[in-house]
Amino acid sequence: MHFRFNEEQLELGRAARRFLEVESTTDKLRAAFGSDELYDAELYRRIAEELGWLALLIPEEYDGLGLTAVDLMPILEEMGRSLYRGPFFSTVCLGVNALLLGGSAAQKEEILPLVAAGEETLTLAYSEPHGRHEIDAIETHFEERGDEFVLHGVKRYVLDGVSADRVIVAARSKGSVGEEGIRLFVVPGDAEGLTRKRLPTLDISRNEAELIFEGVRVGRDAVVGADLDGAALLESILDRARAALAVEQVGGAERCLDMAVAYSLERKQFGRPIGSFQAIKHKAADMLWKVESARSIAYAANVAAASDDGLLLRELASSAKAYASDAYFFCASENIQIHGGVGFTWEYDPHFYFKRAKASEELLGHADFHRERVARAMGL
Amino acid sequence: MDLSFSKEEEAFRREVRAFLEDNLKGDFEKLKGRGGPGDEHSFVEERIEWGKVMGRAGWNCIGWPKEHGGRGVSLNEEVIFNEEYVRAGGPGRIGHIGETLLGPTLIHFGTEEQKKRFLPPIVSGEELWCQGYSEPNAGSDLANIQTKARLVGDEWVIEGQKIWTSLAHWSDWCFVLCRTDPDSERHRGISYLLVPMDQPGIEIVPIEQMTGDSEFAEVFFDGAKTHKDNVVGGVNEGWKVAMGTLAFERGASTLGQQAQFERELNLVISAAKENGRARDPQIRQRLADAYIGLRILRYNALRILSVQEGADLGREGSISKLAWSNWHRDFGKLAMDVLGLEANIAEGAPYELNLLQKAYLFSRSDTIYAGTNEIQRNIIAERALGMPKV
Incomplete structure (x- = not known):
């Protein structure tokens, strides 16, 4: 038992902090606001080529580094901290995980080296306009016609859905119900019959899209996890992504704490820094308590992901996502309060975190959804 | 990062388990799950005897260096010991003040004579x-x-x-x-x-x-x-010296306390299943929240325990008291809410309370003793976050 980062992981985190502090700033976020540019492609290219982060989870035989969910954590934390806007999470935590868990040898051989090199991005399209996270709520369906599958349906809230080079889409066999008949397909982003629409978002640090499948045709080779139970496969992909998102949320929450403490030392009222008042100190202490608690459970979830302990991961991913969602929202809210008036402005940063906290809270399932899942795991 | 234990550590686990299976029975059977904060006055004589049985077999003060009568076990083994102790329903350790507070203080600050005089009877369970x-x-x-x-x-x-x-x-x-x-x-x-x-x-x-x-x-x-x-x-x-005593607390002993919390939570879960409140969506949310919170206390402790000896415990080292006391206080209320009307009915007259009623009441002291939560928050803000005193 050793529940700390090793020196390589710590160094990866420090390097990520140094890089993203310069390259993924809120000034850039403000500047990009309102433009058609979905993300900074040049920055993404550098992340792939100079830093090699895209290769991290990918096995060495597909030009990757063959590392684990635990090794990815330092980067995710820093991306959460810096509100990184590119399609890293969607590509790695959703797309790569989907292929690692269900992809055929041919799919992995074709796609993963491109991802590792930063030449292609991926995403997973599972949620739909109803916004429910239960697998049985999937309505998008497919029909088998000879050697082809034809897809119909609407996916919504798809992360980086417009820019993704390939979309892994979850659909059900036409006429099936519940968790039966679920399958995943990898579909080119520019497939015929697929319409992609960027959704304007409250949180401007992440892109979401609506994807309309109107008779999109794919071959048998597009099936991800042909021999697996589709619903179980999708759940395990989502659980890995939830564990990863929780770590990102920890990074964001901790940034809120650090920002609030720094401001409380700088801002003077009644002739003294407001950080010397107990009312402010106690808020900051509660923020730290929640940040560190979220960190503990988020790390544990990723240890479970790295060790392929599916049952434990299911429970811990939901635990982590529930707790980290609440903790991030709490810290983002208190950060605004501690900033006072300027915390309400567009000019200062707290609002970006307050918005990302909310969007992340809903993404991959709200805390209430996950607590119910934990309740079931507890045998309730 | 690794949350599993080595072969040697698992062998140690079997050793602990075997000792508890062989000894925590007969006259000691009734001690299972008893004692500890909120129930500290229960079965004291019997728990003193139990402490001596533990001592004779070398299971007191296992984390102390061998030269002082301990086993010099690793922190991982302490974690394992605590896990097994709880699993077996081991009673609240009557000698814990000597083992976790006074002993380490003497080992660090005491004279040779003091160590010789006072440490052995703590190890043997003879002196409280x-x-x-x-x-x-x-x-x-x-x-x-x-x-x-x-x-x-x-x-x-x-x-x-x-x-x-x-x-x-x-x-x-x-x-x-x-x-x-x-x-x-x-x-x-x-x-x-x-x-x-x-x-x-x-x-x-x-x-x-x-x-x-x-x-x-x-x-x-x-x-x-x-x-x-x-x-x-x-x-x-x-x-x-007094401040040193507090600094020795690295959290291994909080694992024992979490064991007690786990027993209490299991009682509430059973009660909820029995009286049907386990079907109430709000109660389910709160039970899951309590369960997650308890998991977090454990992982917090494991993170702190994984810090190298002598190294800074970091920000996470400061939140422990605030975290567990708040958890237990919230849990106390949840326990009563699950029991419903039955929460108000004592086990016996005049005032024989069940363990959950005790937890509900006793948890109100948790956020006060050993530094109130308000003092804890000041300490966290000033020491861990560097906020100014005045």
Whole structure:
């Protein structure tokens, strides 16, 4: 038992902090606001080529580094901290995980080296306009016609859905119900019959899209996890992504704490820094308590992901996502309060975190959804 | 990062398990799940006996170095020991104050003679200790200590009063913070004295708690005596020693406490299934939240335990007390909400409460003793986050 980062992981985190502090700033976020540019492609290219982060989870035989969910954590934390806007999470935590868990040898051989090199991005399209996270709520369906599958349906809230080079889409066999008949397909982003629409978002640090499948045709080779139970496969992909998102949320929450403490030392009222008042100190202490608690459970979830302990991961991913969602929202809210008036402005940063906290809270399932899942795991 | 244990560690687990299976039975069967904060006064005689059984087999003070009678086990093995102890329903450790507070303090600050005299009976479970820190006017403001000791010949003579001393009736010795420099103020001029409890100059008066029990007491010192050599860390150097005692707390012992919490949570889960509240969506949310919270306490502790010896415990090291006390307080309310109307019905007259009712009441002290949550928040803000004192 050793529940700390090793020196390589710590160094990866420090390097990520140094890089993203310069390259993924809120000034850039403000500047990009309102433009058609979905993300900074040049920055993404550098992340792939100079830093090699895209290769991290990918096995060495597909030009990757063959590392684990635990090794990815330092980067995710820093991306959460810096509100990184590119399609890293969607590509790695959703797309790569989907292929690692269900992809055929041919799919992995074709796609993963491109991802590792930063030449292609991926995403997973599972949620739909109803916004429910239960697998049985999937309505998008497919029909088998000879050697082809034809897809119909609407996916919504798809992360980086417009820019993704390939979309892994979850659909059900036409006429099936519940968790039966679920399958995943990898579909080119520019497939015929697929319409992609960027959704304007409250949180401007992440892109979401609506994807309309109107008779999109794919071959048998597009099936991800042909021999697996589709619903179980999708759940395990989502659980890995939830564990990863929780770590990102920890990074964001901790940034809120650090920002609030720094401001409380700088801002003077009644002739003294407001950080010397107990009312402010106690808020900051509660923020730290929640940040560190979220960190503990988020790390544990990723240890479970790295060790392929599916049952434990299911429970811990939901635990982590529930707790980290609440903790991030709490810290983002208190950060605004501690900033006072300027915390309400567009000019200062707290609002970006307050918005990302909310969007992340809903993404991959709200805390209430996950607590119910934990309740079931507890045998309730 | 690795949350699993090695082969050797798993072998150690089997050893612990076997000892508990072979010994925690017969007369000791009734101790399962008993004792600990909120239930500390239960089965004391039997738990003292149990402590001696543990001692004879070498299961007390396992984390202490071998030269001091411990096993010198690793932190991982301490974690395993705690897990198995809980799994077996091991009772609240009656000797925990000696094992986790006084012992490590003596190992660090004590003279050779003190170590020789006081450590072996802690290891064997023969001598129990209590803590004499708080006073009626020195609670959160611990440095406001008024109890005085003056040297008369070969002995310290002590006058004053301590309060909130748990297990005072049963303890053989007390470590007492006394003002030994009469002209001193605040942190200076305080000494850390080891005082025998069985003497005419000491009177113990139980405090009747809201639970109806009395596990804490007031201890009055009226000319109480102890030998002049029974001062730890030097005369007037007691503050440093007292703070050191707190710093030894790395969280291994909080795992034992979490065991108690887990037992309580399991009782609530069973109750919810039985009375149907497990179907109520709001109760399900709250039970899951409690379950997640308990998991977090454990992972918090494991993170702290994974810090190399001597290294900074980091920000996470500061939140432990706030985290567990809040968890338990919220849990106490949840337990009652799950029980519903039955929450108000005692086990027996006049005031025999069940474990959940005790948890509900006792958890109100958790956020107060050993540094109130308000003091904890000040400490976190000032020490971990660098916020200014004034």
